[in-house]
Amino acid sequence: MYQSACQAATTGSCVPGAGQQPDNERQSALIAQQPPTAPVEPDYSGFDIVKATQYGAIARVRELVESGWDVNQPDSETVTLLHWAAINNRRDIIRYFLEKGATVDAVGGELNATPLHWATRQGHLGAVVLLMAAGADPRIRDAEGCSCIHIAAQFAHTALVAYFIAKGVDPDLQDRGGMTALMWAAWKVCALDPVRLLLTLGANPAMVDYTHGNTALHWAILARNATAISTLVLKSKASLDVPNLRGETPLSMLESQTGAIWIGAKVMDRVKEAALTSQQRRSLLSKLRHDKRLRWWSMVACPFTAFYLAGIVFSVNTLYIIKFFLLGCLYAIFHTIGKALFDEHLMALLPLSVYLAPKAWFPFHVAD
Template sequence: VQLVGGPGEDRGHAGGIISPGCFSVFTPMFTWRFNTSVPLFLRYGIFERCRELVEAGFDVRQPDKENVTLLHWAAINNRIDLVKYYISKGGVVDQLGGDLNSTPLHWATRQGHLSMVVQLMKYGADPSLIDGEGCSCVHLAAQFGHTSIVAYLIAKGQDVDMMDQNGMTPLMWAAYRTHSVDPTRLLLTFNVSVNLGDKYHKNTALHWAVLAGNTTVISLLLDANANVDAQNIKGETPLDLAKQRKNVWMINHLQEAWQAKGHDSPSYLKRLKMDKVNIQTHTHTLKYIIIIRLEKSWKSDPGIIKASEEQKKKTIVELAETGSLDLSIFCSTCLIRKPIRSKHCAVCNRCIAKFDHHCPWVGNCVGSGNHRYFMGYLFFLLCMICWMIYGCICYWRIHCATSYAKDGFWLYLTQIASCSPWMFWMFLNSIFHFMWVAVLIMCQLYQIAALGITTNERMNARRYKHFKVTATSIESPFNHGCIRNLIDFFEIRCCGLIRPVAVDWTTQYTIEYDQTSGSGYQLV
């Protein structure tokens, strides 16, 4: 804390840690200027001085010369203790003040103080009140990218499509002001009206994103089926605006979305499933096993974590009011508390329990629900590739007049290539796929059996507190030895002598260690 100025001076500052007017009243010969963080500010005992001042008869509702009350200063500095005290002494929770004629709740929202927002709303603060710029709290939170506050306000009943006095919705403000996936992604999850136009310009959120050059939000809106043909009051589409700005990235993506509008061509696997003649050609059992395993990996639920609308709102409120609404444990897209070992897949746009990775090969995530099917698919695919390689060798032995032992490698290679170029190509193709499938299955087995971790956990182990990571190793709390890991993963049972530990990873949030055994554990 620094003392500056002299008698008669009274200066205030509206950003960062602020000096309310009460301090110059209490110490009339000086004006206070604070250049420290909030915790250090508290250590100097300003709370005690303010309390002494109020107890001496100062009216907490009296604004300073900038029309700002003590409650506003406490809100912007996230001083919950002072807020409780001021309200107990008659402070008006929705009193307007400042240059923008805002409430303390507006100030707390602008600063991103979720705990203060929760506290003020407990005292009856109205988040739907508008400030001098015509914005309510949910619009301010969307503008400044405070995703947790947006989630809390919507969960507490604020309309996700509420328009401010300028005719802008929270989604439009997020698209125009916030160049990150959130809070746009969160608003889309709340089923916001993505094609709604504003009151005056008739611009949709996609228009505003293009005007701001917000490529991140443009991708999100296109994925949410935003109308690329929507016209504003001037008859301009988002593509027209992108062309005016000569932004090549925006032009290409909007043109692709326009060309793809209304088209949904089936994938190869879907066509294969519908083609009965093609299915009948697969006469070998191994081929059918591969297709079945692929179907299971592709179509099975990988462990999607689901929740009803009411459960989502209840979770947001509970986490916010307990101070736990942190994006490390809360998914702003799915609006759920993340179970341990889960992760949100950006491709599938959903949270997956015991997430391993997203596999574009099967068009699905690999998680707790289909990881075993995926491993079975890899195993039988590897067997099929080996069978194909063996078939090529058998063909050459019968139909090609050459011998590896007699002619040597290079002559043998030349002769089998000229004997049947197609078979030689199939052999090279099989060798190529054998190498990467073998590497993949060995890597997966090593992680499952030796490490007891998933691919995601191995790549991001340093980000998870329950892993012990050194320069040479990763110690996983889920590693219980090679045999035990395999039994649990493949759910092996044998006459009651071998039983896997069954864990529902979609509802598992914490882990506690059994201290009675070095390798034992207890899941909670």
């Protein structure tokens, strides 16, 4: 009641809000007539050139360079201005430094890395494009032995991985330890990409590193990276039978983890299928090694087969160097079979088999 009376006395009306609307309209009109407030420019005048580069203060950077600062002058950690511009994605400043003659592949910092390494580590595609357009080499290794494609894979910068491959970097390029981008992605990244991307662009899942002899699938299993394991096993059909330097195959590693929640059902079905195939293969080899009668007949037959194939090689109308190469292959094959299947007792039959084999095949070759 008191508020209504006061309002009526002030506005001259008993209708609530009757006097407020014109006032609000007048205030809005006055605000609209006022000129927009100009943004306050930050004061970079006290920045040194490194700080100005980091903050993107290109006017201050120009001022200092024009006053005589050398754009290739490194700091106490051998880091150049182009490194700082690259890691902060200051593209205008990158262009300016390059115009002023900055060394595009300057090496600096604790990892002896180039500006391209620094931009790659942060995932700055724009900076990477500028640096490579100026001639930056993505194959240079840092102190850890990694090239840019390896760093991009480690940090899941899929767009950069694709860009480097599009620019001619081999997807199977190995770092100092033999690791490929696919191995790093399988070891470090739990997302679908860049593993899927690398496989799509031709990365070889059978490559092994120098230190452990691991494939990408070995690394994915060690990291318990379910996404990478599924992609490698089901999409790329990566081999489960490649042993590393410790003799471990992906098949044996996955079999030892049967029932683990991080192994998908489809992957386990593939593992069981591969285990059955491997068991059948082992049973055939075991039969060959333990069946005395089969081994005896194999020993007798080997010289006959070898002489027959050698006769075919000699009768082929081709260069002698090719014939000698084929004969060498035949020797390697039969030598391996002999080492694997025949013991000293069976090898005693070899002279007799060798003696009879030419006599058996000679009439046929004469007839030919």
